[in-house]
Amino acid sequence: MASRSIRLAVVPGDGIGPEVVAEGLKVLGALGLKIEQTAYDLGAARWHKTGETLPDSVLEEIRQHDAILLGAVGDPSVPSGVLERGLLLRLRFELDHFVNLRPVRLYPGVETPLADTRPEDIDMLVVREGTEGPYAGAGGVLRKGTPHEVATQESLNTAFGVERVVRYAFEQAARRPRKKLTLVHKNNVLVYAGDLWSRTVDAVAAEYPDIEVDYSHVDAATMFFVSQPERFDVIVTDNLFGDIITDLGAAVAGGIGLAASGNINPTGAAPSMFEPVHGSAPDIAGQSKADPTATILSVALLLDHLGLTEEARKVEQAVADDLIERQGAWAARSTREAGDDIAERVAG
């Protein structure tokens, strides 16, 4: 990997997406790696101009890369769901990103909204399933707009899909010092899907006798996130529950400005995609107010995924040092200045 250049597809997207992606690329550049990057103009502007969200030809081009860096997608001028489903989720599904990896970690120096909570209390890795569940897009509507309208949404869960992400989560747990894995679901209500998830975790657990296995209903898990976050080490969960708890995780770990994610296809059959957990935040777009840290930490996940472990640690360390130095005083810097500061640490 190190000898040839990294082919990187870049999707800046909407709102603050382009601003934070620019800083992610700046930090990546500061590592001195050879990078061939192609930017793809996808998102609200393209949809308004052409009605396209993700043309097949673009998807095929993107496939030819080693990894994807994405900013954020979505704009109030576009009907809800069009870009999310037509672009972001389409990428996740077509490229079979079955692991949506979301570390939830409170860095020293970062203020959490939780009283009496220390960095060592919040250090989780959420492994969110990325290619099925309620995100499959199944559902429909009957008699729309009438008093007899019925709208359905179907959650699709397969043994194949659940097992592969559960295995991935166990592997992650095995590498971490606490060696604990918690399944988060709602198996007392969503009995069919919940039963499949529970049986799968039990079956794989038999191969990992060293790992402590726990279960939490999703409702209770949100309570524990604020009252006892130290309960959790690795969490494995369904696509929708993972969406919800990782936003909450971001909030307790100092805010959405710091939350990174990887949409990973561990088989390597297609490029994995890295993106901040936050959205396009149109209200602050264009003002250089967005915190690029989440994108920069997503770059670290990207490097890790490509086997550039040392470089990944460097970026993470630069962010950690920066967070200690800034001590919550984020507002004082522009997006660009923050990127400069972190890039400088990486280079130095």
Next chain:
Amino acid sequence: MASRSIRLAVVPGDGIGPEVVAEGLKVLGALGLKIEQTAYDLGAARWHKTGETLPDSVLEEIRQHDAILLGAVGDPSVPSGVLERGLLLRLRFELDHFVNLRPVRLYPGVETPLADTRPEDIDMLVVREGTEGPYAGAGGVLRKGTPHEVATQESLNTAFGVERVVRYAFEQAARRPRKKLTLVHKNNVLVYAGDLWSRTVDAVAAEYPDIEVDYSHVDAATMFFVSQPERFDVIVTDNLFGDIITDLGAAVAGGIGLAASGNINPTGAAPSMFEPVHGSAPDIAGQSKADPTATILSVALLLDHLGLTEEARKVEQAVADDLIERQGAWAARSTREAGDDIAERVAG
């Protein structure tokens, strides 16, 4: 109402259920109302003995009451879902409890896990839909236990079901000083159901020009619950999202020991049911350790529902005063002592 006695069906249930229900009844008794109560032995013990969760004959008897007080249902010795679906959810569905009312309020004197948060920052009313969505029980499993297993869960949403709960939420918002209503959903992914909910809120909003209407994706809502709870006044949401955010709400408002709920059929065609949000907590059952406050506040909701407004305010005030006096020092009292203290205030 006041002249004749209240016919109350009592379902103590499992774990700490009977302990907290006893205190709820104690406080109710202290009001000097005429009450005819019938206890129903439903829950884990009955299921083990007879395999029954809720026999039709018992359901018919329960129907003949003015209201139901329920403790908690569920035990690790019973397969997950059996009692939840066969008893608790069956009651909610059969009695058409389409409003699941869950106030989220930080009482003065109560410690919240959130730093820098004052009682006036957390004062919401969550109106959770109670009779459809992913709780409808639709779904199934194919090729169970094989590598080709497929498990589905279907969320069913009807114009009829959504409109009636949305109307209820608007009425509540109209009575509150802030007059704000937020729809919480995930309409960028669950597009069919989300669209029905969004259109319904827009349509009803036209009849309530004084009410400020807002929307939040459920993932973002969990963030706001910890970072800006003051954003919310009345929330209207789907059955599953409501389940999740009200547990989180309970956590930020001082813990599950204080969270009350009403499963309400506003038409009066069937009795409404009042229960603490917490579960049966088998780990602390039988030790007189459970906080009965959530049940006592549920009794206040019950009184309110029966039109006994003055009595409801009395119970609420007694709890509020008790919370100020105890100042977070809960652990020092037994369940019984706490009930005694609050009952004494109510009587005095």
